[in-house]
Amino acid sequence: MNAVIALSPMDLSIAALLVVALAFLSFRMDLGVTRQIVVAALRTTLQLLLVGMVLKTLFDRAQPWMLAFIALVMVTTAGRVVMSRQTRQFTGIWGFGTGTAAMTVSSFSITCLVLTTVIRIDPWYAPQYAIPLLGMMLGNTMTGIAIGMERLTSTAWRDSGVIEGRLMLGQTWDEAIGTIRRESIRSAMIPTLNSMAVAGIVSLPGMMTGQILAGSPPMEAVKYQILIMFIISSGTGFGAVLAVSVGARRLFDERQRLRLDRLVGKKNEAR
Amino acid sequence: MGMDLVIDALCIRGLGPVRLTVPAGGCVGLSGPSGIGKSSLLRAVADMEPHEGRVRLGTMAREDLSASEWRRRVGMLPSESAWWNDGVGEHFLAPEKVRPSVLGLREEVLSWPVKRLSSGERQRLSLLRLLDREPLALLLDEPTANLDEVSTRQVEALILGYARERQVPVLWVGHGRAQLERVAQRVVSFDSEGCLRDADGEACR
Structure with missing residues (x-):
């Protein structure tokens, strides 16, 4: 596990830009999924961050x-x-x-x-x-x-x-x-x-x-x-x-x- | 060897209490406009829906048998026949003994795929399929609804012949008064209160 390259918030925001671009395209083409794209992206971020914190606590002391x-x-x-x-x-x-x-x-x-x-x-x-x-x-x-x-x-x-x-x-x-x-x-x-x-x-x-x-x-x-x-x-x-x-x-x-x-x-x- | 079908204090969906005996080898016709609950009565006797009341076949009480054993003895013919295998013959227990010609069907019909059957052919085959199980009582829901005059007569003859030969009670639902008077010794119908009455207006008891 020595080769893990840690991702910085900056790295993630580059990927996030892609999602924003997709949302913008959806808005321009009137695809009707703009809202879903944004909401889903936010949900995944929040939910996974939460899980990460929970897991961190859990791993620190396994009860x-x-x-x-x-x-x-x-x-x-x-x-x-x-x-x-x-x-x-x-x-x-x-x-x-x-x-x-x-x-x-x-x-x-x-x-x-x-x-x-x-x-x-x-x-x-x-x-x-x-x-x-x-x-x-x-x-x-x-x-x-x-x-x-x-x-x-x-x-x-x-x-x-x-x-x-x-x-x-x-x-x-x-x-x-x-x-x-x-x-x-x-x-x-x-x-x-x-x-x-x-x-x-x-x-x-x-x-x-x-x-x-x-x-x-x-x-x-x-x-x-x-x-x-x-x-x-x-x-x-x-x-x-x-x-x-x-x-x-x-x-x-x-x-x-x-x-x-x-x-x-x-x-x-x-x- | 024949056994009477005895229905006692049967209540379903606002109908009844129904008290009716179908004698061995005899046919009772049940007439009336559609939607009044004729099919519900048959379904209740076959124990297809929750309801009140008792039914017995001779000395055999329904509650002493498992539901599938009861239904094997008291065979019900629904108005819409259902087919679940691809081939017609696969639905029969003893396909080699079936004689489709008595109902004006071709002998090779049992080797056909179900998809090829017309609605009239389905209806006649569903009767043959029911008789193939050799039931001890018959509950028939409009057995000739989709049939022409010739086929209708053939179906009537087959059913009445089976009933007479094996002394099997038949409860026959139909809406043609003429047909019921032809096949049945007694015709009953529900009044608007859900009470079963004989042709002369007397309540069945």
């Missing part, structure tokens, strides 16, 4: 409870994002609970497993490793679960005639939703599978790029990236299987009736 608190904030935020991305979400606690619980189980268990058996850092919750790992796990699992749940609920809503037709012919709820459940899980996994398949050829993964820029030997960065790819795709896969399965079960009651009244459409709020 398990602080780590737990950060993890909790991360999971709840990710859970809300999953929920907000659904056009139709489950009513009550199931709306927030299904995705969040699945995400928690899969991300936490895999992150803990990797921390204790693969990286074997002491203490295992050392924030330098735990937080970035958990963050990457959550970010990807979140996307996967959001896609899977959206596919499940929107297809069930649209194809309710098919599901009920199958039930009327005496199929169990499990058979009647089988095709839709399979497709939903598959669609949740495809983005991570694709990124595994093209990693290094089409895209250089962000984490690896960051490590190399910060001066790590490429082979070390690559090994970490492979580790990350493996745990991200398995975490996303297991999380999606869990969330979609629980969601699919929730679509039916104890008498195996399709209960679309357990879904509510979103009230036209802006995404």
Whole structure:
């Protein structure tokens, strides 16, 4: 880590000029995204600076409870994002609970497993490793679960005639939703599978790029990236299987009736 | 061997309480304007929606069976048929035993893709698909809605033949009074209060 070139505020403002130029272009061409560009750029700056400060404090004195608190904030935020991305979400606690619980189980268990058996850092919750790992796990699992749940609920809503037709012919709820459940899980996994398949050829993964820029030997960065790819795709896969399965079960009651009244459409709020 | 379909104190969406017995081998017609809840009654009997009341088939009470076992015995034909596989034949349990010609369909129709079917063909095939499961009671929601006169008669003959042969009770929803009088021994309808009445105006009890 001796080759890190520290960035000064001056260096960053050169990059910021590019964003300002883009915003100006958007304004002149009346693209309608000028405001979003400025707001997004400001948000990224503020949020990342805040995280930087939090991480700095955390790294200085690692307290398990602080780590737990950060993890909790991360999971709840990710859970809300999953929920907000659904056009139709489950009513009550199931709306927030299904995705969040699945995400928690899969991300936490895999992150803990990797921390204790693969990286074997002491203490295992050392924030330098735990937080970035958990963050990457959550970010990807979140996307996967959001896609899977959206596919499940929107297809069930649209194809309710098919599901009920199958039930009327005496199929169990499990058979009647089988095709839709399979497709939903598959669609949740495809983005991570694709990124595994093209990693290094089409895209250089962000984490690896960051490590190399910060001066790590490429082979070390690559090994970490492979580790990350493996745990991200398995975490996303297991999380999606869990969330979609629980969601699919929730679509039916104890008498195996399709209960679309357990879904509510979103009230036209802006995404 | 036939069993009566007995509906007791059934309430759904402001309808009922409905009390009705469809005798084994017999057909009860349910008529009335659309939107009054005829389909809801069938859906309730098939246990497709939450509702109040009891239903039994002979001595078999619905609550003693799992919902899928019940629906396998009490087969419901919805007004819109749903197809989920690409090929027609994949929807049948015993495609080799199906005789499409009794409904005026070509023998090779089972090897066709579903996309090729017209709405009338879909409707007739959905009846064949239901009978292929050999249900012990039939709940039919306008089984001839998209059909011409010839096909309508063929469908009626097939259903009544199946009912007579196996002594199966049939609850038949339709809005053509003439058809219901032709196929059913008894025609009932909902009044504006959601009370089920016989053709002579007597409340069913």
